[in-house]
Amino acid sequence: MRDDSRLPSAPGFWRSPLRGPWFTSVLGLVLLVGITVLFVTGLLSYAAYNPDLASVNDKTPDKGILGFYLFAWPTNPYWLYRLNQGVHVTLGITLIPVLLAKLWSVVPRLFALPPARSLAHALERVSLLLLVGGALFEFVTGVLNVQLEYVFPGSFYPLHFYGAWVFFAAFTAHAALKTPAAVRNLRGLRKEREPVAETEPAAEPETLASPRPDTPTVSRRGALAFVGGGSLLLFLTTAGQSADGLLRRTALLAPRGGPDPGTGPNGFQINKTARYAGIRTAETSREAWRLVVTGRTGTVRLGRDDLLRLPLHSASLPIACVEGWSTSDQWWRGVRLLDLAALVGHDDPPDVFVESLQRRGAFRHAALRANQVADPRSLLALYVNGEELSPDHGHPARVIVPAAPGVLNTKWVARMTFGDL
Ligand SMILES: Nc1nc2c(c(=O)[nH]1)N[C@H]1C(S)=C(S)[C@@H](COP(=O)(O)O)O[C@H]1N2
Numbered sequence: 188m189r190d191d192s193r194l195p196s197a198p199g200f201w202r203s204p205l206r207g208p209w210f211t212s213v214l215g216l217v218l219l220v221g222i223t224v225l226f227v228t229g230l231l232s233y234a235a236y237n238p239d240l241a242s243v244n245d246k247t248p249d250k251g252i253l254g255f256y257l258f259a260w261p262t263n264p265y266w267l268y269r270l271n272q273g274v275h276v277t278l279g280i281t282l283i284p285v286l287l288a289k290l291w292s293v294v295p296r297l298f299a300l301p302p303a304r305s306l307a308h309a310l311e312r313v314s315l316l317l318l319v320g321g322a323l324f325e326f327v328t329g330v331l332n333v334q335l336e337y338v339f340p341g342s343f344y345p346l347h348f349y350g351a352w353v354f355f356a357a358f359t360a361h362a363a364l365k366t367p368a369a370v371r372n373l374r375g376l377r378k379e380r381e382p383v384a385e386t387e388p389a390a391e392p393e394t395l396a397s398p399r400p401d402t403p404t405v406s407r408r409g410a411l412a413f414v415g416g417g418s419l420l421l422f423l424t425t426a427g428q429s430a431d432g433l434l435r436r437t438a439l440l441a442p443r444g445g446p447d448p449g450t451g452p453n454g455f456q457i458n459k460t461a462r463y464a465g466i467r468t469a470e471t472s473r474e475a476w477r478l479v480v481t482g483r484t485g486t487v488r489l490g491r492d493d494l495l496r497l498p499l500h501s502a503s504l505p506i507a508c509v510e511g512w513s514t515s516d517q518w519w520r521g522v523r524l525l526d527l528a529a530l531v532g533h534d535d536p537p538d539v540f541v542e543s544l545q546r547r548g549a550f551r552h553a554a555l556r557a558n559q560v561a562d563p564r565s566l567l568a569l570y571v572n573g574e575e576l577s578p579d580h581g582h583p584a585r586v587i588v589p590a591a592p593g594v595l596n597t598k599w600v601a602r603m604t605f606g607d608l
C-alpha cells in the first residue's frame with residue numbers, strides 16, 4: 188500500500204515539497220485566532236436577533252443548552268451590531284483562502300489508510316471529520332446566505348448555529364491537541380521559511396511532509412504570500428459593504444443590499460422592495476393606513492395624522508443586516524416606541540411584537556425586547572433624512588432600534604402588540 192503512489196491513500200502520491208509542519212502550523216495559528224473571533228461574533232449575532240423572545244423566525248428559539256448564553260442584547264453603543272456583523276462576515280470571507288490552504292496542506296492525512304490504527308486514532312479521525320465537515324458547512328452556508336439570501340429550507344439561523352457548535356467543539360479539541368506543536372514548529376523550523384532556491388522538503392516524513400517530494404517551484408514564504416494575497420483581495424472587495432459613497436463601490440463581492448437605491452434622502456441600501464413584499468399603495472395611503480396598537484389597556488387605532496400629533500423625536504442610526512452590509516447613520520424621525528407603549532397603558536415598557544402589512548415571506552414580523560422599547564432612540568420612524576420614508580424603506584412607518592440587526596427593523600408596520608413575550 189505504502190509504495191503504490193498512484194493512490195491518494197499512499198503517502199508518496201502527494202508530491203508537494205511545501206507540505207510540512209511549518210506551513211500547516213502558520214495557517215493553523217491564523218485560523219486559531221480567526222475562527223475564535225468568528226465563533227464569538229457569530230454567537231453574539233445570534234443573541235442580537237432575539238431568538239428566545241418569540242418563535243417567529245426560529246422554530247427552536249431557546250436552542251436548549253446551547254442557548255445558555257442568550258442575553259438581552261444592549262442598545263449601546265448604537266453601532267454595536269454594525270461592527271459585530273461587519274467583522275463576522277468580512278473576516279469569514281477573508282479567511283476562505285487560509286482555510287483552503289490549510290486543508291490542502293493536510294489533505295494526505297485525510298486519505299491515509301488504514302482508517303484507524305487504534306481507538307484513539309479512530310476517535311481522532313472522527314473528530315477530523317467533524318472538523319473539516321463543520322468548517323466547510325459553516326463557510327458554505329455563511330457565503331450562500333450572504334450572496335443569495337436565505338436559500339435554505341427552513342431558516343438559515345438554526346443551520347448555521349447548530350453547525351457552529353459542532354464545528355467549534357471539534358475545533359477546540361483539535362486546537363488543544365495541536366497548538367503546542369504548532370507553536371514549537373514555528374520556533375524550531377525557521378529554515379523552512381527560506382527562498383525557493385533553498386527550500387528543502389520538510390524534515391520529518393511522518394509529519395505531513397511528502398516522502399518523495401518534487402523539486403519546489405515556489406518557496407513556502409511565496410506560497411503563504413499567495414494565500415495572504417488571496418485573503419487581502421477578498422478583504423478589499425468585501426469590506427466596503429459597511430462603507431458609503433465611493434468606498435462602497437469596492438464591495439464587489441458583497442451584495443448591494445438589493446436594488447440600486449438611487450440618490451436623495453432615501454438613497455441608501457434597500458433590502459426587500461415594497462413590490463417584492465407585495466405592499467400595495469392602496470393600503471399605505473393616508474386614508475387607508477391605520478396602525479393598530481394593543482397593550483394592557485386595550486387597542487388603539489392610529490392614522491398617520493394621529494401619529495403626527497404625538498411628540499416626534501429624532502435618532503441617527505444605521506441599518507446593519509445580518510448579511511454584513513450596513514448603511515452609515517441615517518437621520519430618522521418618528522414616534523418613540525416607549526410613547527406608543529404608554530398610549531396603551533405601559534409606563535414601564537414591556538416587549539413588543541411588531542407585524543407588517545406584508546402577508547408572506549420572511550421578516551414580516553419581529554419581536555423587540557423591553558430594553559429596546561425603552562431606549563428613547565427606538566422609533567416608529569415616519570421620516571428619514573428630512574423626507575417621508577420611501578415605499579421601499581417602509582412607508583408609511585417602520586421600526587428603527589439602536590444596535591439591533593436590520594431584520595428587527597420591520598418595514599410597513601401595521602400592528603404592534605405590547606406585553607411580555
Ligand atoms: N416587512 C419587512 N420588514 C423588513 C424586512 C422585510 O423583508 N420585510 N427586511 C428586514 C431586513 S433583513 C433588513 S436588513 C432591513 C433593511 O432595511 P432597508 O431595506 O430599509 O435598508 O429591513 C428589515 N425589515
Ligand SMILES: [Mo]
Nearest residue numbers: 508509593594
Ligand atoms: Mo437583513
